[in-house]
Amino acid sequence: MKRMRTGISAKLFCAIFSTCMLVLITMHWGVRLSFEHGFIDYIKRGNEQRLMMLSEALADQYQQHGNWAFLRNNNKLVFNILRSLEQNPDANNQLPPHGWRTQFWIIDQQYHVLVGPRAPVPPEGSRRDITTDNGHVVGWVIGSPSERLTRSADINFDQQQKRTSWLIVGLSTLLAAAVTWLMSRGLLAPVKRLVDGTHRLAAGDFATRVEVGSRDELGRLGQDFNRLASSLEKNESMRRAFMADISHELRTPLAILRGELEAMQDGVRKLTPAAIGSLQAEVVTLTKLVDDLHQLSLSDEGALAYRKGNTDLVALLEVAAASFYERFNSHQLSLTLNLPESAAFFGDPDRLIQLFTNLMENSLRYTDAGGGLQISLVATPDKLLLNFDDSAPGVDDRQREQIFERFYRTEGSRNRASGGSGLGLAICQNIVDAHGGKISAQHSDLGGLQISVVLPNDKH
Template sequence: MKPGITAKLFMAIFCTCALVLITMNWGVRMSFERGFIDYIRQSNEQRVQLLADTLQDQYKQHGNWEFLETNDRLIYQIMRSFEQNSSPRMPPQGWRTKFWILDSHDRRIGGYDQPVPPDLQGPRRIMTVDGVVIGSVISTPAERLTRDADINFERQQSRTSWMIVAFTALLAAAVTWVLSREMLAPVKRLVNGTHLLASGDFSTRVKVDSEDELGKLAQDFNQLAMTLEKNEQMRRAFMADISHELRTPLAVLRGELEAMQDGVRKMSVSSLESLQSEVSILTKLVDDLHQLSLSDAGALAYRKVDTDVVHLVQLAEAGSRDRFHAKQLTLTSHLPESAEVFGDPQRLSQLFNNLLENSLRYTDPNGGLEILGEIRDKSLYLMFQDSAPGISDEQLSRIFERFYRTEGSRNRASGGSGLGLAICQNIVEAHGGQISASHSPAGGVRITIVLPLSVTSGPRN
């Protein structure tokens, strides 16, 4: 079984803490040992110097070493006087080395009762009187004493330090385990949420309890889940709408053909025109679906050049004017002389024709459509505002959804597939613009398009 991310993070942090503890313990021990040796060395060297100075003064008073040879306890009395003296020159208490007092011929006259080792390398102080060498004081090195007499103290310190390391390691392990679990709790929630999301449960969400990088990741995950859930709902609604849209004309065609086959209805020009009408509805629906799928995939062939949008609007207006008059609708426009944008003239013409067709289908007779245009903030604002009937705020928010048709007069009876405005939205966004819907002052719907002008574009007088 492979370790999880919690175990890996725990081992990483714990191993780092353990390495730091061992390194610190080793460094402290090395520093302590060296400092302890230096402490003993300096203490012994100072005591040897003090002892040599004292014996040198005693020699001046007696003139020879007989006072020391006949009174071996004098040395220890001198040493005890060092401990009782409160002078700041006094070294720390405790004589930690063996020492010998030698005369000018290196013969022992006091101190340790064993002969001086021939290879002794300890501190040595020469005693002189009036420039004549009278003897010396020599002691064993501090390093040798540390390895021998202080071994118990060193072992005690070693045991204590390792006990501290063990206790600190256990404490670090406990803290690391708690921290690793707490730190990785958001990650585990994201992992579980991702598994649910991958299995098709788009309603899953993760708890956001921080504002750090993990919190932002959780927010992005929730946003992704919401988008996928919305897309899944739209996909299902899209499929249902397509089947519904295709079912009606196909049912009409089937009924007409069966009636002709059964002799209920004679084949005539009017019956063929009825069939042709349903075929036209199917053809337009399929064409709209094809255009919408291409625009969604970004596969529409946009051949962008500097284009005068005002001229394109005027061409679309001229092509639709007779149809508006035939339905007793007025068509007026108030546009700037010109406005160039970097776009595809064919797709922009399709955009304007779709908007004109939308108003032509859904506007009541004796009404009209007004097209307004103005240039501001380096953008062209076009407003297509028609007359009654109007729609509600909730319907305005959904007007660009696929297959969405409002109730009342703006329904399928007018011949729309519910895809025209969705295609318009894709075309506008492909040109870097924006499209929105609002209530028209004339009682209908206002469609506002904002297109960025070309760099060299501007109103021409």
């Protein structure tokens, strides 16, 4: 039998509802106990005060009459005295409002009952002396015991209060259940949206987005989820484009190699040094493409070995430019350096030379004859700015924004015939990022492209 799993909505509802019920029941019993004890004590104090005031009033009456003859079997007089005391209390004897009263008996010195019910006088009842001004006790006022008073209060009032209290508890329980249900639904609505979105994202639907309706922790989580989905969608698109570009780049030289070899095999083309040179050129193209892919994958993963140390960018630029002077001259291009005497930097000299070499190679391949490349370096207290400005042809704004993407070539000037794989600038970007800098492309004043590299001026 499949076991049912309790969802988070039910768990949250049970947790909040149980807490509400625990607080409600605790408050109920606390109020009940406080009411019962406080109310009974209130009754007791009121009746004790009535007995005391009655004893004082009877003492005055006794002194006026000299005996108890005026009171014998005269219950009406006693209740008139009580009524007058309640209607005209003095400042020191404030009686409680009309309410619970205990049974009482008035007895004389011989313990004869003067006023009171026919029930026997309880020996354990509250007793107040009736004392004259000269200190003689002429009688007593005796009230029923506290236990009887408590039982009387329970019978006449406490049961009604219990019913009312439990009715309030029942209504409060229904209200708590309704509020808890609404709260659990409201609190879990963003969580459910995130759960549904995560399921769709795990199923490969990277276009999934969740609605963000708050600015709290769940709202920020929803925003992070949307950013994650956007990144995954972009990465998936780049992965597909990357695989398509790789297959396209590999297909061309392989197709040429296959066609050349089949032609030689069929006897259409003879095995001559020129034919072998053509095959070797395609192999070189394939080798460079594979090497660039390897370098790019290492730089993407951060696996390129960086051995950073104190170095001089000016010296590195001069070393890299020295290997290009003859090649630039052979292509009828000029190579100009505008550098300060030195520019100290903390970085990997091998990777920095690779960066400069790729940028110079890029300009050499895609600059028309008669133009040139100007390299300048400006050092400020907080950064080092390198500009690689070449002459025509240039690129438009759309091409400029995509120039650092893998396998991207601008139309016309950046084509396969130039020998480029479209990975050089992507590798450059990874090297600059590894050194904490930024690389960007702008239009050059010379009519071509300007590649700007900004590195932090940290000499330590």
